[in-house]
Amino acid sequence: MxxxxxxxxxxxxxxxxxxxxxxxxxxxxxxxxxxxxxxxxxxxxxxxxxxxxxxxxxxxxxxxxxxxxxxxxxxxxxxxxxxxxxxxxxxxxxxxxxxxxxxxxxxxxxxNDATVADLTIGLMIAVARRFRECQAGLEAGSWAIPLGTDLYRKTVGVVGLGRIGRGVVRRLKGFEARVLAYDEVCDKVLAAEGAVEYVDLAAIFAHSDYLTIHAPLTPTTRFLAREETIRHMKPTSFLINAARGGLVEDRDLLAALKEKRLAGAGLDVFVSESDPSYLEVTRELISLPNVVATPHVGASxxxxxxxxxxxxxxxxxxxxxxxxxxxxxxxxxxxxxxxxxxxxx
The missing domain is CATH 3.40.50.720 (NAD(P)-binding Rossmann-like Domain)
Structure with missing residues (x-):
């Protein structure tokens, strides 16, 4: 020391x-x-x-x-x-x-609100524009162009409107995104500004082109995104988790990605950070071409x-x-x- x-x-x-x-x-x-x-x-x-x-x-x-x-x-x-x-x-x-x-x-x-909110937007763009596949292709000598997806004017679901969630909403304004929100407490300022539309969890999973979770990890929110909820997402949608490992059931996310029931995921956190039995799941997730992963760097x-x-x-x-x-x-x-x-x- x-x-x-x-x-x-x-x-x-x-x-x-x-x-x-x-x-x-x-x-x-x-x-x-x-x-x-x-x-x-x-x-x-x-x-x-x-x-x-x-x-x-x-x-x-x-x-x-x-x-x-x-x-x-x-x-x-x-x-x-x-x-x-x-x-x-x-x-x-x-x-x-x-x-x-x-x-x-x-x-x-x-x-660290601004820092994590920035990363969240970065993960959305990186996975939707297929940055990982683009760079891998260039490294292999290929200039083939993987077609990506815009964030501009898309529907983004934000689960949890704490400090970071609100920061994400403010950033999305520049993309002219439609923002769906779910939180136990209504942010009256954001609602009055027309910045968000409050919906229930079922609607936010069903209608979001991008779904990002910013809730604390509690017994109630653990595995908030799991098979029962992920299966309602569109096959063209992206799931982002830059909050806490355990908010997403990584096994169910892996299955959805491998079966092409989701377009991709941006992940900064993993269940395996606290549960070693998920280490192989993490390894499989980060090996997928449509996953952009970072090692819990949200605030770093x-x-x-x-x-x-x-x-x-x-x-x-x-x-x-x-x-x-x-x-x-x-x-x-x-x-x-x-x-x-x-x-x-």
Whole structure:
């Protein structure tokens, strides 16, 4: 591990690409930034419990990537006050344990919305215009032209109108697309602007030329796109998932693509990221010529990571300073329950 600045609070960072400006910000606010020296190609989500405990011993703050934040891990780290995700998904954090043990868990809300929305549009264009096949042909010495499909004035279904989903809708305006939307909460601004048409899930699967999912991964949304819903999609349509592996049943998607019941898919996330039994499914998906795949890079640009680093660091500084981070960033806060427990004792 590489200690970069001296300070009052030890803050361990188990993510790569942590910029010097954010390290300086932490140092200026009484924090010692310690970057975990991860093996090449390995992320914090791959590390065993014993290694995580060793890395985080004595830390007051933890800026985390994709590690599982379990009750057992938190209990082994009595000094740890705040777990700050450099990202927005928190399905790998045991929120009940965070509250029960008097800790705080935060996300970098609003920092990577634009970056992921950009990638989503990029995946739509790349798979529809058959970029992968075009480049493979050129590399083989062929100038044959695979005919692609426009995004211009097509019908795009957006499932989930959170920050990223809304960003995708704004970008689609430039393509003069008709946007169908599904969300449990109606965005009155977008509806009033005529930017979206709210429909039910059945309609959004049936009528979309492009379907992109931007929902959180919960028991309710797991395998939202599966055989029962995919079979209603048009054979000329494209499925995009740049949100979370598990929103799409990759086995069912693979079958639909191989049977030509879908035109293609743009994928940044896969079920196999959390379930190794799907590794062969992932390998088959990314081998298909009508799949454009990226290795969960949605938030990973220099600009996007700079923003998420800073928000994650600001959350750490706020908690360690006795303050509360912005409400949009807090996913669990057990400090009051811990105080009540101490008073009762």
């Amino acid at each position: 590489n200690t970069l600045q001296a300070g009052k609070h030890k803050v361990v960072v188990t993510q790569r690409f942590f910029d010097a400006e954010t390290i300086d910000y932490l140092a200026a606010n009484g924090c010692e930034a310690v970057l975990a020296d991860l093996p090449p190609g390995q992320g914090d989500g791959d590390l065993p419990l014993e290694t995580m405990v060793r890395l985080l011993q004595g830390a007051s703050g933890w800026i985390v990537g994709h590690a599982w934040v379990t009750r057992e891990l938190l209990a082994a780290l009595p000094d740890l006050q705040v777990v700050s995700r450099r990202g927005v998904g928190y399905e790998r954090i045991d929120l009940d344990a965070v509250r029960d043990l008097g800790r705080v868990a935060t996300i970098a809300a609003g920092a 640009t220099t600009d996007g990571l700079g923003r998420t680093n800073r928000v994650a660091a600001e959350c750490v500084v706020a908690v360690l300073g006795g303050d509360t981070p912005p409400a949009s960033c807090v996913v669990a806060d057990g400090r009051q329950s811990a105080v009540a427990h101490e008073n009762a004792s």
